[in-house]
Amino acid sequence: MNTHTSILIIYTGGTIGMIRDLKSGSLKPFDFGDLYTHFPVLRNFDFHLDFHSLDPLLDSSNMTPPFYVKLAEVIHERYDRYDGFVVLHGSDTMAYTASALSFMLENLSKPVILTGSQLPIGVVRSDGRENFINAIEIAAACDGDCPVVPEVAICFDNMLYRGNRTTKFNAENFSAFLSVNFPPLAEIGVHIKYRRDLILPPATEPLKVHRELDNHIAILKLFPGITPEAVRAILNTNGIRALILETFGAGNAPTFPWFLQMLREAINKGIILVNVTQCKGGTVEMGRYETSAGLQAIGVIGGADITTESAVAKLMYLLGDGYPNQEVTRLLQTSLRGEMTV
Numbered sequence: 001m002n003t004h005t006s007i008l009i010i011y012t013g014g015t016i017g018m019i020r021d022l023k024s025g026s027l028k029p030f031d032f033g034d035l036y037t038h039f040p041v042l043r044n045f046d047f048h049l050d051f052h053s054l055d056p057l058l059d060s061s062n063m064t065p066p067f068y069v070k071l072a073e074v075i076h077e078r079y080d081r082y083d084g085f086v087v088l089h090g091s092d093t094m095a096y097t098a099s100a101l102s103f104m105l106e107n108l109s110k111p112v113i114l115t116g117s118q119l120p121i122g123v124v125r126s127d128g129r130e131n132f133i134n135a136i137e138i139a140a141a142c143d144g145d146c147p148v149v150p151e152v153a154i155c156f157d158n159m160l161y162r163g164n165r166t167t168k169f170n171a172e173n174f175s176a177f178l179s180v181n182f183p184p185l186a187e188i189g190v191h192i193k194y195r196r197d198l199i200l201p202p203a204t205e206p207l208k209v210h211r212e213l214d215n216h217i218a219i220l221k222l223f224p225g226i227t228p229e230a231v232r233a234i235l236n237t238n239g240i241r242a243l244i245l246e247t248f249g250a251g252n253a254p255t256f257p258w259f260l261q262m263l264r265e266a267i268n269k270g271i272i273l274v275n276v277t278q279c280k281g282g283t284v285e286m287g288r289y290e291t292s293a294g295l296q297a298i299g300v301i302g303g304a305d306i307t308t309e310s311a312v313a314k315l316m317y318l319l320g321d322g323y324p325n326q327e328v329t330r331l332l333q334t335s336l337r338g339e340m341t342v
């Protein structure tokens with residue numbers, strides 16, 4: 001990195017951007033326009049930082065696909081002007097946004113690093129300051145002219161993860177994210193140790209932004225005792241095009257005839273069914289047990305070790321791009337952005 005390196009910081013909302021109002025004592029959004037006053041330490045970086053705030057700022061629970069499009073467009077419009085992007089984002093749905101961006105930004109050759117915090121940056125013990133500074137340093141890191149992390153990644157609690165491999169697993173600890181099925185891209189200590197062998201290479205083709213996202217999807221989390229009424233209700237959701245079936249263990253589900261019959265009818269109607277495990281780690285292995293062989297036989301697609309967050313984003317992207325079902329089925333079993341192990 002050097003004085004020519006420029007990083008764009010994009011603030012979307014969330015806890016990280018909060019500071020305590022001295023008069024009222026309540027938390028309010030922080031004025032990032034005043035970045036250097038609040039973070040004089042940033043002057044020690046010898047590269048240029050710009051700031052862009054999205055309007056309106058959102059708690060990440062209120063984010064929807066149009067927001068992902070807006071964010072992707074902010075990056076796209078400024079892509080040539082910056083060497084890297086830091087996205088400040090609420091942690092609650094950060095794994096969904098990171099997954100969505102990874103599919104929407106095809107041929108990425110620059111870092112897009114999402115970060116946030118569990119405590120507002122304006123609180124003395126906040127984890128936000130460290131996360132923010134680490135994210136900036138990672139977005140600016142390069143080997144000569146080549147960025148070290150040309151990926152959509154999440155930087156949190158001294159770890160850097162591939163965004164579409166993450167899940168928020170802890171609402172309390174500073175260590176809020178997991179990437180069980182893929183090792184961290186970097187560990188941050190005295191040095192930032194990058195796993196260059198795991199990081200995707202920068203694309204050589206121009207960036208292509210996919211703006212069409214189709215959210216006519218649903219998730220059915222199985223539990224022992226689930227009723228035919230509950231399964232029928234979700235499969236009859238108006239306009240539904242794909243269903244993520246959150247199964248047990250290595251992709252297992254009841255073998256009850258009514259259950260398989262309902263799924264079969266849904267598949268016959270053209271609904272795509274993807275099998276994703278409820279476990280945080282490990283993979284779906286269709287046919288390993290009798291309890292998944294039936295799913296495989298009727299045409300449920302195995303999601304391997306993809307996270308639910310990533311499966312949601314991938315389906316929105318594939319359905320939005322207008323691929324026929326047969327191609328969606330093939331691409332669901334293909335790793336497009338390092339989101340699954342095949």
Ligand code: ASP
Nearest residue numbers: 014015059060090091092
């Ligand atoms: N509710 C907040 C959000 O996700 C929590 C956070 O920022 O971590 O926007």
